[in-house]
Amino acid sequence: GAVVSQHPSWVICKSGTSVKIECRSLDFQATTMFWYRQFPKQSLMLMATSNEGSKATYEQGVEKDKFLINHASLTLSTLTVTSAHPEDSSFYICSASGLAGGSYEQYFGPGTRLTVT
Amino acid sequence: DAKTTQPPSMDCAEGRAANLPCNHSTISGNEYVYWYRQIHSQGPQYIIHGLKNNETNEMASLIITEDRKSSTLILPHATLRDTAVYYCIVSLTGANSKLTFGKGITLSVRP
Numbered sequence: 001g002a003v004v005s006q007h008p009s010w011v012i013c014k015s016g017t018s019v020k021i022e023c024r025s026l027d028f029q030a031t032t033m034f035w036y037r038q039f040p041k042q043s044l045m046l047m048a049t050s051n052e053g054s055k056a057t058y059e060q061g062v063e064k065d066k067f068l069i070n071h072a073s074l075t076l077s078t079l080t081v082t083s084a085h086p087e088d089s090s091f092y093i094c095s096a097s098g099l100a101g102g103s104y105e106q107y108f109g110p111g112t113r114l115t116v117t
Numbered sequence: 118d119a120k121t122t123q124p125p126s127m128d129c130a131e132g133r134a135a136n137l138p139c140n141h142s143t144i145s146g147n148e149y150v151y152w153y154r155q156i157h158s159q160g161p162q163y164i165i166h167g168l169k170n171n172e173t174n175e176m177a178s179l180i181i182t183e184d185r186k187s188s189t190l191i192l193p194h195a196t197l198r199d200t201a202v203y204y205c206i207v208s209l210t211g212a213n214s215k216l217t218f219g220k221g222i223t224l225s226v227r228p
Contacts, residue, residue, distance in 0.1 A: 002163075004160075006160075032212045032213050034215070034216075036218075043204075043218040043219060043220055043221065044155075044161065045218075049213060051213070091158070093160045093161070095160075095216075097213070097214075103149065103166065103168075104210045104211055104214060105151075105163050105166065106163070107163060108153075108160035108161045108163075110159055110160045111158070111159065111160045113158075
């Protein structure tokens with residue numbers, strides 16, 4: 001159980017275009033989803049926290065107008081990178097928060113590798 | 118900033134136990150210790166978590182010291198597929214609780 005999927009697994013886009021990444025919790029409902037970014041040889045950095053039906057909360061330094069997050073249902077959150085530039089090339093990973101045994105765990109998706117040319 | 122410190126790397130022989138240490142001296146009373154691992158180019162995988170008691174599941178055991186200032190993740194019989202970066206994270210438990218990833222420890226399992 002507790003499977004999180006992401007689509008696409010990798011994407012190449014041209015500079016100036018927008019890219020949408022989907023994150024789905026397949027077998028549980030997630031009121032909260034998180035989006036992370038990971039550059040090569042670095043750790044995961046939290047970008048934003050997304051709650052179903054409300055606006056996302058962005059971490060300091062993350063541009064909310066550039067990284068649009070929508071969490072329209074309990075099983076789907078999307079991240080749209082608008083006007084992508086080469087410096088946005090990274091590994092984007094989502095997670096969904098689920099209750100297990102009285103405490104919460106975050107279940108991570110497999111990640112989406114974005115390359116902006 | 119991450120509230121944990123881990124050695125940068127360690128290795129162990131296949132079939133032997135891997136003991137991964139973590140220091141979290143500033144942990145507060147209601148924070149849990151979580152362990153995740155990340156195999157190259159994949160999303161992190163949940164391993165185990167605990168508050169103060171030792172925990173065991175099908176993947177690993179978590180030993181937390183009585184003062185809760187440190188813990189050890191034990192992989193009882195390491196295999197080559199356990200080669201990964203292991204992250205020790207302290208966090209409150211809650212739907213909105215954030216995980217702050219440090220640099221983790223790179224475990225290399227050798228044949």
